[in-house]
Amino acid sequence: MAVITLTTDFGTRDTYVAEMKAAILSITRDVQVVDITHEVAPHDVLGGALALEAAAPWFPQATIHVAVVDPGVGTARRGLAVASRDQVFIGPDNGLFTPFLGGPRWRAFELTAEEFRGAVVSHTFHGRDVFAPAAAHVARGVEPARFGPPVTDPVRLTWPAARVTDGRIGGAVVHVDRFGNLVTSIHADAIAPLGSSVAVRIAGRTLRLVRTYGELARGDAGALVGSRDRLEIAVHAGSAAAVLGARRGTPVVVSRTRSPAARRARRRS
Numbered sequence: 001m002a003v004i005t006l007t008t009d010f011g012t013r014d015t016y017v018a019e020m021k022a023a024i025l026s027i028t029r030d031v032q033v034v035d036i037t038h039e040v041a042p043h044d045v046l047g048g049a050l051a052l053e054a055a056a057p058w059f060p061q062a063t064i065h066v067a068v069v070d071p072g073v074g075t076a077r078r079g080l081a082v083a084s085r086d087q088v089f090i091g092p093d094n095g096l097f098t099p100f101l102g103g104p105r106w107r108a109f110e111l112t113a114e115e116f117r118g119a120v121v122s123h124t125f126h127g128r129d130v131f132a133p134a135a136a137h138v139a140r141g142v143e144p145a146r147f148g149p150p151v152t153d154p155v156r157l158t159w160p161a162a163r164v165t166d167g168r169i170g171g172a173v174v175h176v177d178r179f180g181n182l183v184t185s186i187h188a189d190a191i192a193p194l195g196s197s198v199a200v201r202i203a204g205r206t207l208r209l210v211r212t213y214g215e216l217a218r219g220d221a222g223a224l225v226g227s228r229d230r231l232e233i234a235v236h237a238g239s240a241a242a243v244l245g246a247r248r249g250t251p252v253v254v255s256r257t258r259s260p261a262a263r264r265a266r267r268r269s
Helices: 016-023 045-058 127-138 190-194 238-245 260-268
Strands: 002-008 031-037 066-069 078-084 087-092 106-110 162-166 168-176 182-187 198-202 203-209 221-225 228-233 250-258
Touching: 002 016, 002 045, 002 127, 002 228, 016 031, 031 045, 045 066, 045 087, 045 168, 066 127, 078 127, 087 127, 162 260, 168 190, 168 228, 182 190, 182 238, 190 228, 190 250, 198 228, 203 221, 221 238, 228 238, 228 250
Parallel strands: 002 031, 002 066, 066 087
Antiparallel strands: 078 087, 078 106, 162 168, 168 182, 168 250, 182 228, 198 203, 198 250, 221 228
């Protein structure tokens, strides 16, 4: 059975998500539809891309990911099917698929073939009328190349990255989760070369690096490597975003800390 995931900024109050699922099921019922999230902030393309980056690697090969965060719906922006990492990504060409466009092993195709669309295409709801039907047809065995011409220049977002200089790593908060944890642009593999003794500075506070939330006293802030293999700032049983007054874009710096012996030697010199 094919797997189709949905990632949108639609929320769940309105019927938009149900209409997309109806479009899929009207083409094929031999499919499992999984909701990644529908709580991406409205029009937040980077937020949608980060959600896909976190979730997609955990799905099996041949999973079809439909992502709709589409402030340009109805304009000349292209629709895409991207084959990458043994999965397929379908949605608007606005940078949503940036995490999956690295390296040589990806292919993209514009969604132009009318036979793989809904019978009527709304100017304001391509999620239901273009992207969901395309995903259903892939689930039935249609190759992405049949949707339209190859695309060699898909839109790419400026992707948040860390900067490493002289034993220091500079990054920024890229996501605030529902617990108020601050997910940063700094990956675990960037921190490892600094050794076990590091300090994390954010919003005027210097925090220690811990292994898990429970190592912090209730209400205390600290830093740890989270399940996304990114550095996170957390408050035990609280919201780091609220306590630190931080949000997406807030700078974060990781640096080595000197041992007590090294500090004493420095004072004697």
